[in-house]
Amino acid sequence: MDPLRLIRDHTIAGIIAESTHDDERIHLKDVDVELRRTTETNYRSKAGNKLLKVEAIWYFIKYHVANPDAAHTAYMKAAIAAGFSTLSMLDRKDLIAYLTGERATSDRIDITVPVIVDEEGVSTVDAKRAREEDEAEGVPRERVLRDRNSVLRAPKDMTSVLDFFAAPEEEKERLEEEKQQAADLAKGIKNQRYRDVKEQVFWREHVGSDFDMMNLDTNASFLSGPKPPVDDGTDMLMTDARAMEKQPTAPSGPSTASRGGPAAAAKAPRKTSGKPGGVPIIIVPAGFNQKVVLNMFNAKEFLQDGKFTQWDVVQKGGAKKSSSVYISRTYKRDGAKVKYEVTEKAPHKRSEDWARVAAVFVLGAKWQFKDWPFRGVEDGDLVETFTKIRGFHARFDGDPEVDVVKTWNVKPITISRTKRHGDRAAFEFFWDELDRHLALRSSALKY
Template structure:
């Protein structure tokens, strides 16, 4: 019996507790033994074959929420079953469905032994029966060797394909990414504060010029490129990006820095567990995905009603939730005025129903889609946000 069928059989019989790991093998009671790392016949939607270790861990922990399941697997350094595969895989392993297109059994290379050999168990005396006759000569040695080679071929399973060759078993590079991105945080905070202080100083000079003192002191009060315009007003200070404070939005005050600066979407619940201390009221972000020039710093806030009247002149962008109540008590008469003066972004998973975005489609808002699982595509989505924001800032500056 192959590993996947054995696991399904024990799952249907409610005997998962009889599957025990011994060293690098899984023992299925006294019936079977398979290597933990053996590839099963179940292929994920991403294209790779799940290992027996991944499936055993999943079927024993399927009751956990997906985020808790992922954390549990990472702790044990076990590759996970992806969210799209969870339901169909569970239905198959529990016997709710008899087959699925995700299963790709590999036929034995020597069909003569396919009916007689379940798996290679050297201690099993049944592999060579008492009825087998061998001549004590070179032919008998060759026959025994051929039998064992045939048995080995019968249990061969593909371990690598183009996708799995790029994966590292029992390796999770998420922590490496976190350490790498946090290493420069202190330097970036200092630089951001210096840029903020510089903008404040320039604003003071501009106000001095308006009072008639700028020319006398020899100051150039011409608006600089990193200042922004809202209508005919000059926003004083660092530009502001607003976020919803609701938990159901994809981009929040917790994960916006990872997304905009590093081009990586990290779920909010994961970031909340990593964050120490209270929820921040304001954070600073800047475009780091291109290092060919100094980027403008932006303040990110999720409490618009806490803004002072003069702060609204600095608001340049908003991530919308798609709900009308998000804009309650904003100092604008309608959506037309909001999205003429502020660029709007709506973040969604690419396979979500467009029904959830029916309100957004009626607004002048840019819809940005990301994948639920393909994190290497996050960078392109973040760059699209930056490109549209910078284009909007240039157009406002020319107005």
């Protein structure tokens, strides 16, 4: 039985004033039914969204029937004096309309709340007496506070759930975009690595086995002529060499390419080290606060040798800071030294050097990317920036993560302030991740 419905029926019948109460229950007239005073009904208050109790509704409507013109404050004083809980002024009008029959129902009735059964609120007199006689003391009393429907109706923030299911799709789109951009870039530099190897084989066959030791620049031209572009130099020089091969040679004596004269040296091709796309650039922050992990004071030692020293310690040791330095990478290069440029100054917005920028260490502030030439930078959108350039965020292990960095496509690198055994792992992670990025983009840089 629904206690709210019973109170409404007695009010409409005009016998609510004849009902009585004791310290624990409400006794309705002409019905062998008792309502526990503290039982919650399924009427949800506008004040605090809580369920109103039987005693509050019963005393309110009984007082209203007896004193229809009384103010709400008068009712509250009377309820408190009688030892009953009170209800809010916000619920007054709607409750009166529903309980007196002016309205068939109320929007404040929560149909998802189960009606309390006999054991916890609505009980027959006989059942009550039999239970008191037969049951031992301390019988556990249970009631359903929430069920599946009420939980589903409760307001919740589902943003994290939606983000969880959207993440795989967003990652898939990002990877497809990277592959497409890499494919577009590869159209102009397809088979560049293999072409470089074929070029070296060609020169060894036509110059001799000493080609590697001659330190010749195969992209050079004659002394009196301008240096040809990098992309076209190989084909031009290979054509010249084939023409030279067809010319008659002296029957004896050293070859022209091996002589030490200036003219011969000018005509002889010179070897480049690495790939034909230029020296990669790594940009580090120019900041000098306690949260900066890498800058121009300590970046060279870490990126070249895998040894980390806090920049302020290096500065106090008397080291001079340059805005740009070159490092020699040997990690995973089979003993060869590959040159990288480390700088704190980004190239000019229209500079061709942007094609050489391979990595950047971010601080966590969007102003760091002011005047960068990528789409969306002016609006704070760094998607294209971190698609073309591998981003890294270096922080100390005790510092919190920067919220905005979590939304960027950058790789975190954690460094300990005091423990040095993890520096090598961070060093290797940086180079492995940068290699993976450049390989994915089929980069022509000399990495």
